[in-house]
Amino acid sequence: MNREFYARDAEIVAKELLNCLLVRTSEEGTVVGRICETEAYTQDDCASHSFRGCTPANHTMFGEPGLVYVYFTYGMHYCANVVTGIPGSGEAVLIRAVEPLEGLELMLLRRGLSHGTRLAIGRTLCGGPGRLCQAFGIDRNHDGTDLVSGGPLKIYQSTSIVCDSDIAKSRRIGVSKGVDFLRRFVVAGDRYTSRVEK
DNA sequence: GGAACGATTGAT
DNA sequence: TCAATCGTTCCT
Secondary structure (H helix, E strand, O other): OOHHHHOOOHHHHHHHOOOOEEEEEEOOEEEEEEEEEEEEEOOOOOOOOOOOOOOOOOHHHHOOOOEEEEEEEOOOEEEEEEEEOOOOOOEEEEEEEEEEEEOHHHHHHHHOOOOOOHHHHOHHHHEOHHHHHHHHOOOHHHOOOEOOOOOOEEEEOOOOOOOHHHEEEEOOOOOOOOOOOOOEEEEOOOOOOOOOOO
């Protein structure tokens, strides 16, 4: 995916990221997942980290489109975003869930789940932004890394683009402000989303 | 310097 | 439904 793909409105990118492949390489191995749930955040949105301007913690969000913005929350979880829009616009797409495709052993190991746990291959492995980051070994060291110019994280175009009628929109999860915006996008009926859409 | 608060998760 | 857990932000 080139930089022009990311240099568009967060809502557009959030929808087009559905069914794209998220790939994480490391010395431990490679893990791949199919993105099935995203959320859009813009600077004029009171629920967005960028709403109150650029700070040391969120400055990646104001950088080049195609950068990875990783934040730490609730004292124990990381969440990964893709920066979108023109540089400085302060918008991003939160990647909330993927279908685990490759490197399941490594994901289970990183998540602290036993190998035999068949149940873990459902939404509990990568369904949710914190779980996804843990399974993919993503932390604050990845904040500011570039998806476009090479690095441990990459996103590849899906073979099957999700048509608009197959995208379900809903309220975003876990936000206390901007609750009425329909800026959460999931592949309709997908089994691997963080929860069933309302 | 201190307090309040999370774009969450897992256990009860 | 609720505790865990700590960096960031904002107020004094």
